[in-house]
Amino acid sequence: MPTDMLVARFIERFKEQGGFVELVDSWDEALDSIAREARAAAAPVAVATCGEEHLEGIRARLGGVSRLVGPRAPPIEISRCGIGVTFPIAGIAETGSILELNYDDSDRLVSTLPPIHIAYLESRRLVGRLLEVAPILKQGLERGAFSATIISGPSRTADIELRQVIGVHGPHVVKILLEV
Amino acid sequence: MTVHRELEGRVRELLRTGPVRGLYAAMMRGLRGRAKAIVEMEDYEAFRSEARRIKERSIARLQELVDIFSKNAEERGARVYYARDGEEAVEIVARIVRNAGARLVAKSKSLTSEEIFLNERLEARGLEVVETDLGERIIQLAHERPSHLVFPAIHKTTEDVRSLFSAEAHREIGGDLQEIMGYIRQRLREVFLNADVGFNGANVGIAELGAVVLETNEGNGRMTSSIPRIQIVLIGVEKIVEKLEEALMLARAHAVAATGQRLTTYVSIMAGRSPMAGDASREMHIILLDNGRGRMLGDEVFREALYCIRCGACMNICAPYSVTGGHVFGHIYPGPIGIPWTANIHGLDKAAFAHLCISCGLCKEVCPISINIPLMISRVKALLAERYGYPYADRSMMMYERFGRVASQLAPLSNWALKSRAIRILLEKIVGLDRDAPIPEFRRETFLKRFSRVREEVSNPQSKVVLFLDFFANYCRPEIAENLVRALQLAGVAVELPPQLTSGYPTISYGNWEEAKRYAARNIELLSSYVEQGYSIVSIEPTATYALKHVYPYLLRGDRRAEALSQATMEALQLLRRLVDEGLIAVKARTMKRCGIHIPCHQRPLSGAENVLALMRAAGLETSIIEDGMCCGMAGTFGMKHGPIGRGLSRAMGARLFELFKSSVVEVIVTESSVCTLHIKEGAEMEVLHPLDILYFEKPS
Ligand code: SF4
Ligand code: SF4
Numbered sequence: 001m002p003t004d005m006l007v008a009r010f011i012e013r014f015k016e017q018g019g020f021v022e023l024v025d026s027w028d029e030a031l032d033s034i035a036r037e038a039r040a041a042a043a044p045v046a047v048a049t050c051g052e053e054h055l056e057g058i059r060a061r062l063g064g065v066s067r068l069v070g071p072r073a074p075p076i077e078i079s080r081c082g083i084g085v086t087f088p089i090a091g092i093a094e095t096g097s098i099l100e101l102n103y104d105d106s107d108r109l110v111s112t113l114p115p116i117h118i119a120y121l122e123s124r125r126l127v128g129r130l131l132e133v134a135p136i137l138k139q140g141l142e143r144g145a146f147s148a149t150i151i152s153g154p155s156r157t158a159d160i161e162l163r164q165v166i167g168v169h170g171p172h173v174v175k176i177l178l179e180v
Numbered sequence: 181m182t183v184h185r186e187l188e189g190r191v192r193e194l195l196r197t198g199p200v201r202g203l204y205a206a207m208m209r210g211l212r213g214r215a216k217a218i219v220e221m222e223d224y225e226a227f228r229s230e231a232r233r234i235k236e237r238s239i240a241r242l243q244e245l246v247d248i249f250s251k252n253a254e255e256r257g258a259r260v261y262y263a264r265d266g267e268e269a270v271e272i273v274a275r276i277v278r279n280a281g282a283r284l285v286a287k288s289k290s291l292t293s294e295e296i297f298l299n300e301r302l303e304a305r306g307l308e309v310v311e312t313d314l315g316e317r318i319i320q321l322a323h324e325r326p327s328h329l330v331f332p333a334i335h336k337t338t339e340d341v342r343s344l345f346s347a348e349a350h351r352e353i354g355g356d357l358q359e360i361m362g363y364i365r366q367r368l369r370e371v372f373l374n375a376d377v378g379f380n381g382a383n384v385g386i387a388e389l390g391a392v393v394l395e396t397n398e399g400n401g402r403m404t405s406s407i408p409r410i411q412i413v414l415i416g417v418e419k420i421v422e423k424l425e426e427a428l429m430l431a432r433a434h435a436v437a438a439t440g441q442r443l444t445t446y447v448s449i450m451a452g453r454s455p456m457a458g459d460a461s462r463e464m465h466i467i468l469l470d471n472g473r474g475r476m477l478g479d480e481v482f483r484e485a486l487y488c489i490r491c492g493a494c495m496n497i498c499a500p501y502s503v504t505g506g507h508v509f510g511h512i513y514p515g516p517i518g519i520p521w522t523a524n525i526h527g528l529d530k531a532a533f534a535h536l537c538i539s540c541g542l543c544k545e546v547c548p549i550s551i552n553i554p555l556m557i558s559r560v561k562a563l564l565a566e567r568y569g570y571p572y573a574d575r576s577m578m579m580y581e582r583f584g585r586v587a588s589q590l591a592p593l594s595n596w597a598l599k600s601r602a603i604r605i606l607l608e609k610i611v612g613l614d615r616d617a618p619i620p621e622f623r624r625e626t627f628l629k630r631f632s633r634v635r636e637e638v639s640n641p642q643s644k645v646v647l648f649l650d651f652f653a654n655y656c657r658p659e660i661a662e663n664l665v666r667a668l669q670l671a672g673v674a675v676e677l678p679p680q681l682t683s684g685y686p687t688i689s690y691g692n693w694e695e696a697k698r699y700a701a702r703n704i705e706l707l708s709s710y711v712e713q714g715y716s717i718v719s720i721e722p723t724a725t726y727a728l729k730h731v732y733p734y735l736l737r738g739d740r741r742a743e744a745l746s747q748a749t750m751e752a753l754q755l756l757r758r759l760v761d762e763g764l765i766a767v768k769a770r771t772m773k774r775c776g777i778h779i780p781c782h783q784r785p786l787s788g789a790e791n792v793l794a795l796m797r798a799a800g801l802e803t804s805i806i807e808d809g810m811c812c813g814m815a816g817t818f819g820m821k822h823g824p825i826g827r828g829l830s831r832a833m834g835a836r837l838f839e840l841f842k843s844s845v846v847e848v849i850v851t852e853s854s855v856c857t858l859h860i861k862e863g864a865e866m867e868v869l870h871p872l873d874i875l876y877f878e879k880p881s
Contacts, residue, residue, distance in 0.1 A: 097442075104455050104457065113403075147450040155446075169400045
């Protein structure tokens with residue numbers, strides 16, 4: 001599938017599932033967006049395991065705006081954060097999902113405990129079909145990840161009278177900063 | 181017949197109080213979601229076949245995969261246990277918790293844990309177990325059992341939930357849904373952060389990675405499996421597949437069939453215990469549970485139950501379940517697939533709710549793994565009969581063929597007698613035929629007798645067919661068969677009507693396998709020589725077509741003639757449509773009334789409404805399909821039986837469809853099934869006709 005179709009399908013499906021997508025044209029622009037959200041949330045920001053460049057970027061941009069928690073922070077600290085920032089290894093157009101590799105269980109909590117989950121994803125990481133993430137996932141497990149999570153929108157339930165409620169235990173907002 | 185009688189009592193009570201609240205809406209939500217998700221997939225049937233193949237090959241290698249899984253999981257730092265039964269599994273869990281000096285277990289939804297009564301047994305050992313899935317938590321606080329697989333607390337109102345949580349919190353929780361959610365989020369977050377042990381089930385195990393897959397929508401499973409220092413996973417051995425790709429396929433199949441999601445919101449793949457905030461001293465324990473699965477593996481019928489991926493789609497389409505709910509139509513495992521599972525895991529007596537199955541066959545059609553649930557249920561009924569004998573009405577209903585023969589020989593006297601109230605009361609008492617159940621009129625001249633007058637010699641036939649009549653077209657409505665034969669002959673088709681029995685499907689419905697096999701074997705004997713000579717078998721009654729095509733090959737596995745008969749069998753309207761399309765005959769309508777089609781259940785895996793719609797539209801009729809997504813509830817002779825497990829339940833199942841017809845603009849209802857005709861005519865109080873009553877065929881001008 002051509003890249004623009006992949007991007008379009010991914011966005012359409014992820015949104016249909018209650019997620020948000022913001023297009024950014026660089027990591028720098030993504031940082032602006034994270035900083036804006038952090039200012040609005042007025043709460044600490046948790047960050048998952050990521051490369052030095054990303055970590056440095058966030059640290060620099062959030063200085064004076066919000067306290068940065070993590071990577072590899074204890075659960076109680078992550079639970080006090082208003083935003084969790086993660087770096088998915090892939091996006092799946094077919095199912096409108098992102099794939100996260102977790103090197104520490106705190107990484108999973110970054111996209112679980114805070115009410116807002118922001119994921120930074122480069123469009124080159126998009127794949128068409130679900131099965132295409134299998135090799136990526138296996139490689140991740142071989143290289144030190146302990147688990148992986150495929151996330152397809154915000155936490156939800158319809159357990160009471162079938163009324164859909166978003167954000168039960170997990171985040172009620174999942175926003176992808178998609179670099180195109 | 182104590183188990184049957186006890187069940188009867190429960191159904192009678194339910195019929196008095198009305199169907200389980202909210203259940204139908206939940207089922208329809210699942211079904212509609214599934215339908216929408218399927219449309220989006222490129223080739224769902226190919227996907228479904230692949231999903232089935234995955235389960236077939238995994239179950240065929242079960243023991244080997246258990247070994248590979250265990251080895252790989254241990255290499256990744258998990259501790260793996262094999263529990264032969266529930267008691268052993270509970271003991272392992274209790275030991276792990278005790279050794280950790282823990283008291284609080286945070287648990288995420290796991291049907292397998294319910295199978296072994298884990299909560300009760302741990303609580304009896306002084307441990308506190310907190311369910312963290314919202315629906316399960318509601319059920320836990322109410323001390324009840326789930327009534328639906330996906331929506332366990334569907335029978336509870338917001339008000340019920342509010343008072344349960346208020347009682348737990350020792351304060352008034354507001355009735356507003358958001359406030360309830362706020363409470364549950366805060367309450368369970370304390371549990372997540374403080375529990376020493378997290379417990380979860382698993383949807384799939386991946387042998388090559390030694391990993392487990394956990395799907396949750398709420399996100400609670402992510403917390404129970406990550407925050408507590410000790411993680412315990414309980415997984416049935418049947419859930420292990422070899423490869424990650426297979427696991428992903430099953431996760432997709434599960435979500436699509438269960439709720440119509442593309443994937444469950446969170447699909448976690450966990451391979452070994454991860455450190456938390458750098459602390460690597462954490463533990464992962466995986467308990468592989470047998471608890472009767474090994475036995476099922478060795479049973480050629482029940483082995484297929486191990487293919488189940490617990491999506492719950494089968495219960496979403498089950499009409500008797502829609503009325504009775506999981507508390508009556510279920511033990512621990514609810515719904516259609518709950519029947520074979522219960523019989524094998526919790527004992528045959530607990531599976532007596534098999535008697536509620538009306539053998540409509542729809543559960544198999546909706547199952548993402550195409551599991552032949554109806555025939556497994558029939559087998560459970562057969563085992564129940566071995567233990568307790570057949571319920572007396574079932575026994576009589578299985579003698580339908582003899583009844584038809586005698587009633588036809590004695591017609592019109594028999595018709596007069598069957599209209600007499602006194603005789604009907606007597607029949608109700610003696611054979612269990614409900615005094616108010618509609619039964620058809622019988623003809624003295626059956627179609628088998630009439631055929632020689634209708635048959636014409638066709639020179640240079642365009643094709644040759646054998647007519648398979650079944651009960652109704654022979655004993656009650658020979659004119660339908662006559663219309664068909666005349667149309668076929670007009671198109672140049674040679675028609676034969678050799679001696680034959682009816683399909684024998686009621687013996688399957690009531691679980692008499694010996695008799696069902698006899699019917700199958702005899703019909704095969706009578707028809708095979710024609711099949712070998714290249715005749716097609718044209719069947720009028722959808723249930724009979726279904727039996728010939730799908731049931732006989734299953735009953736007589738390995739019999740090539742059964743396969744050949746199945747291949748050669750086609751629906752009457754399918755052939756008529758083809759002949760019309762080929763321009764050999766033209767179709768006309770005798771009426772111009774607005775028609776509403778009812779699709780009989782057994783026709784769904786055949787052509788559905790495709791042929792009837794095409795023919796009626798070609799005849800210029802305004803036609804639409806009216807359906808409530810399930811069986812109309814008649815189910816052969818089921819709706820004729822006296823009592824709650826019979827006419828009582830049958831009428832309750834039909835109520836929704838009757839209303840749909842009544843409130844539609846339709847002037848006449850059209851269906852190919854004889855028994856649906858009787859049922860809907862009575863329930864909807866409208867005219868119901870066979871397509872061959874409405875359509876006639878001419879030489880094209
Ligand atoms: S065959 Fe029909 S009635 Fe029986 S369990 Fe399946 S869906 Fe329900
Ligand atoms: S039997 Fe089929 S439809 Fe029913 S729960 Fe299992 S997989 Fe789903």
